[in-house]
Amino acid sequence: MNVHAHATEASFDDDAGAWLKILATYRQPHMRRSVFELIITLVPFALFWSGACISVAQGFWPGLVLVLPAAGFLLRLFMIQHDCGHGSFFARRGVDTWTGRMLGVLTLTPYDYWRRAHAAHHASAGNLDERGVGDISTLTISEYSSLSRSGRLAYRLYRHPLVMFGIGPAWLFLFKQRLPFGMMNAGALPWISTMATNVAIAILTVMMVLLVGPVPFVIVHLPVVLLAGAAGVWLFYIQHQFEETHWSRTGEWKFPEAALHGASHYDLPPVLRWLTGNIGLHHIHHLASRIPYYRLTEVLRDHPELADVGRVTLRQSLRCIRLVLWDEKSGRLVSFRDAAQAKTHE
Secondary structure: OOHHHHHHHOOOOOOOOHHHHHHHHHOOOOHHHHHHHHHHHHHHHHHHHHHHHHHHHOOOHHHHHHHHHHHHHHHHHHHHHHHHHOOOOOOOHHHHHHHHHHHHHHHOOOHHHHHHHHHHHHHHOOEHHHOOOOOOOOEEHHHHHOOOHHHHHHHHHHHOHHHHHHHHHHHHHHHHHHOOOOOOOOOHHHHHHHHHHHHHHHHHHHHHHHHHOHHHHHHHHHHHHHHHHHHHHHHHHHHHOOOOOOOEOOOOOOHHHHHHHHOOEEEOOHHHHHHOOOOOEHHHHHHOOOOOHHHHHHHHHHOHHHOOOOEEEHHHHHHHHHOOEEEOOOOEEEOHHHHHHHHHOO
């Protein structure tokens, strides 16, 4: 029986583990392709960023529109850093590590600190008893109901779109990642990672200010970072905060099922799919995180039955903002209103 036939017969609900073996055949990156992907992302970012700075310096304010593509390519650089963190971009530990560390200076993300938190996210995604590391805080209906009035207000504020996608990314990338929050007592590496990244960011900032001037730097770079950060948080949100996502308690939690059903297939238009490094194929990524992002489309091409698993379109994703609480009885994410109505009918 060939691999594709085996995949077709595999039950998504009862045999999600079968996909682990199937997807392992896509793990090997192509060195030339990886180098090419890095170049065609880094060079356009530098050009758009420089063009925006030159425009501001010359008083040509319409040139600020270049901030948008610069932010898009910075987001794509983070996706390369993300693959390096999984050891999937070059599949050479030293090359992946130092590439990720250098990109972390641009993305304001300490590589080794982030990699450890992200590994914890992959190891526990969808486990209700292992929430809190590298994920978006999500309460069950009963947990929310048991909070004090101030606690419920704090959770509502945290989940408000202006906070989640506005204040949140600014806090995360500009301030929170300057210290190893959550890993203060996890040894020297998180501290070394964050402090070394901070020093490198400071040096690069001084160089850029001397090159283009303080005003163009702030007017261009701050929006680039904030836009890229907001887009990154949005992507991460939709990848796990959709109605049919999967959560379970430790006794019932199984990695293959949680990976396949707990992450979405965010079906984006081709341009956005390319710019986001195919991260929308998140269910495949969670099942086999060692697959380089540019090979994820090969998986979907060879196994089209995966396309409808957890599929969320761009239009549908806008409705996911209201999904804030996990209903353990129905096994789905619900809104505050849905939770209140369910409580009144008990």
